[in-house]
Amino acid sequence: MIVEVGHFALVLALVTAIVQFGLPLIGARIGDDRLMETGEVTAVASFALIALAFTALTAAYVGSDFSVMNVFQNSHSAKPMLYKITGVWGNHEGSMLLWVLILAFFSALVALFGRDIPASLKANVLSVQALITVAFLLFILLTSNPFERLLPAPLEGQDLNPILQDVGLAVHPPLLYLGYVGFSVAFSFAVAALIDGRIDAAWARWVRPWTLVAWIFLTLGIAMGSYWAYYELGWGGWWFWDPVENASFMPWLSGTALLHSALVMEKRAALKIWTVLLAILTFSLSLLGTFLVRSGVLTSVHAFATDPSRGVFILAILTLFIGGSLALFAFRAQTLESGGLFAPISREGALVFNNLFLTTACATVLIGTLYPLVLEVLTGSKISVGAPFFDLTFGPLMIPLLLAVPFGPLLAWKRGDLLAAAQRLYFAVGTAMAAIILTLAFTEGMRILAALGFGLAVWLLAGAVTDLALRTGYPRVTARVALRRFTGLPRSAFGTALAHAGLGLTVLGVIATSAFQTELVTAMKPGDIREAGGYQIRFEGLAAREGPNYREEVGGFTLSRGGVAVTQMESAKRFYPARQMPTTEAGIHTHWLSQTYIALGETTNGATVVRLWYKPLITLIWIGAVVMALGGTLSLLDRRLRVGAPARARRRKSETGAVAA
Structure with a gap:
């Protein structure tokens, strides 16, 4: 029954979105406030209805309701609960429902938190959002219905694509x-x-x-x-x-x-x-x-759909x-x-x-x-x-x-002064030059491009620090004054500096990994030792294991440095019977900002093909992205980016003054 409720909620959401598209647009044209205000109510209603549909599909996955074709094709009763839930969007139909849910969520946010936006502009915004929602709800209902039934219901599902059974998919x-x-x-x-x-x-x-x-x-x-x-x-x-x-x-x-x-x-x-x-x-x-992923024109591990009719529909939406x-x-x-x-x-x-x-x-x-x-x-x-x-x-x-x-x-x-700006960046220039010289001095061979890349990354990092320092007046003022000014800087200043520094960290990780990683492809028998990045890797052998919905052969490795064991590592090759698909589970050990990476290949005559990598500073690639996002978040929290905040502050001040009088 919950499945039919979800399907009906999608149909109602389509009707609501059509109303949200038409009435506010007409209201904005004729200046009717009541018609324009319908956009706010219908935006929230559309989100609630699509959320109900998404909840219904999730319930079908959690309950392993294989009478629903989407659940049958992408789930299995033995699959861990986490992957039953993430399997909701690990397929074409479910991912499109998530896409529309987020679209309706943003429309509802505009309706609820756009109080300071002029009425006609807000009505038109919600109307355009509704038109996008209508197009994709039609796409789901006509070509990608996630609630389609199977009669009779199969006893077991076909399981989710094994490479999608991972926490990252969540x-x-x-x-x-x-x-x-x-x-x-x-x-x-x-x-x-x-x-x-x-x-x-x-x-x-x-x-x-x-x-x-x-x-x-x-x-x-x-x-x-x-x-x-x-x-x-x-x-x-x-x-x-x-x-x-x-x-x-x-x-x-x-x-x-x-x-x-x-x-x-x-x-x-x-x-x-x-x-x-x-x-x-x-x-x-x-x-x-969206078109590339779902049209069938591409073959990729990321691609969901291969039905050309869906591609034609999305192409019409693009047009x-x-x-x-x-x-x-x-x-x-x-x-x-x-x-x-x-x-x-x-x-x-x-x-x-x-x-x-x-x-x-x-x-x-x-x-x-x-x-x-x-x-x-x-x-x-x-x-x-x-x-x-x-x-x-x-x-x-x-x-x-x-x-x-x-x-x-x-x-x-x-109007700016480029020379004056360059002079204020003397610290960044000096730091970047030092990075280039040190790279050339402490690496084998003349890795000029790598050294220049390190210099560029350090230039970005030092430039971000210089920006904050100059905003505080340092070194023209005392350290105490500079610190007081530093704590009083707007959050957007910290956000800009962090975003630029995060870019520098990512560049540093990309250059270090590209220029200095080591890779070794070798056949190993139990007891064999290989070296990568200054670490000794001993192959301990293979062992068979059973998972909830897969079988795997696990290779054990001992990672040592200077004869002292650092850690035990595992890499595996899995096989999922329901899908008849193998996957490779890499073994990764992180030491500071670098990683040792091990992947298993085929086993022949007692020897297993093993791929070994040592990847220096590779984690900076993703740490830099997180720092960039943190910088964006700080900028978002800046008072000046809260629409209408100054107006509300003035209004509160005037009200306080009136009460005091």
Whole structure:
């Protein structure tokens, strides 16, 4: 019965979303407050109904109700409870339901917490959000119904894809979708502004918190997905330029540009048209990622669906929203004011420089991702665009951008002094030069590129520290005064510095791992010893084990250094009978910021193929992403990013004064 309730809730949510789309839009056009207010009520109602449907599907998974086709295809009664729950979104239908749930959640947040947004703008935003919801609810109900029944009901399920039976799956998709779908709010604000034909600095102030929330979650989602692929797939790499990885990376690049562009618009009322376009393009790239994953045009460990009919439906959604919004932009852009002027050497100029390189890098990734698909459609030829292309195109675009990052916060608005900013960065320059010299001195061979990479990473870290130090007035003031000023800095200042420092940490991890990792592929028998990264690895042998829904052969290893045992490690090859699929479970030991990584291969004539890696400072790649997200969170907590906070503060002050009088 709960399954039918969930299905009916989805149908009601569709009806509610249609009402949410129509009535507020009409109300905004004719100036009817009551019609505009219906958007708030229907947004909350839609979220409640979709949440009910999602709860019903979760209950079917937890109860192993194999009369539901989706549960039968993606669950098993012996599967651990955690993976029964995460299996809800470990498939196409369930993940789309999660996608729409998060979309409705953001709409409800706008309705509940957008009290200071002008009524007509808010009504139009909720209307656009509702139209997106309607499109994807139709997609679910017509092509991807998660509540479809099987009669008679099978006694057992087919189990979840083994590589998705991992704790990372519990975290990665929800984080990624919160990022993907969060950009829908910026998109809706952009379309709503185009409908009204009016955009100003206040618009940027309303958009920036929502964009920041989406950017934070997308940063964490990409990092979690990278780490999941690193330890779960047994390939030993942290990024593969997989087309579906690229599909999540492109909105991140565009969203980062949008954050900086919105800052210019908020502070200086400049880059108005460009910021609106970026808001449209960022969510368009999120929709493109959805199409790539679910259309069947790609073969990837990340891809869910291979049904072309679903791809055609999503392509129609892309045409509606991307084509429609760009057409509206082309029609309205000429009526919008372009904004204030500024000198090329200024903080605005630095942020434009940032936008130029981020969007160009995004376009490069887009071309490398779509070119093989377009070529196959036009000529029938199949080619693969892999890491060499992206390394040669994306990498050089990032170098000037990273070099410019510390300059931005030190330049004045409207007109800056580049020489003065460079002089204030003497500490960062000296620290970066020292890093380059030390790298060359203490590594074997002339690793010039690695040394320059370390210098670049340290330049970013030292630049972030310099920014905070200069804000306190140090060293022109005493340490006590500087400390007092430091504690009084706005949270956005700490957020900016942390985000830039996190980028430096990630760059440091990427350079160290790429330049100095060691890899050994060898056949080992019990008792054999190999060395990697200064550690001795002794193979103790294989042992068979049974899991709840799998069998595995586990290889035991002893990790030693200087003859002293450090730890015991295990790596395994699993087999899942229900799916008839094998997986590799890597053994990973973290020592400080570096890792030893072991993956098992085939066993022949008593010898097992073993792949050994030593990866120096690799954890900095993901630590840096977490630090970036923490910086974004601090910026989000800044009072100036709480829409209407100054107005409410003034209102409370005036009320207090009136009472006192």
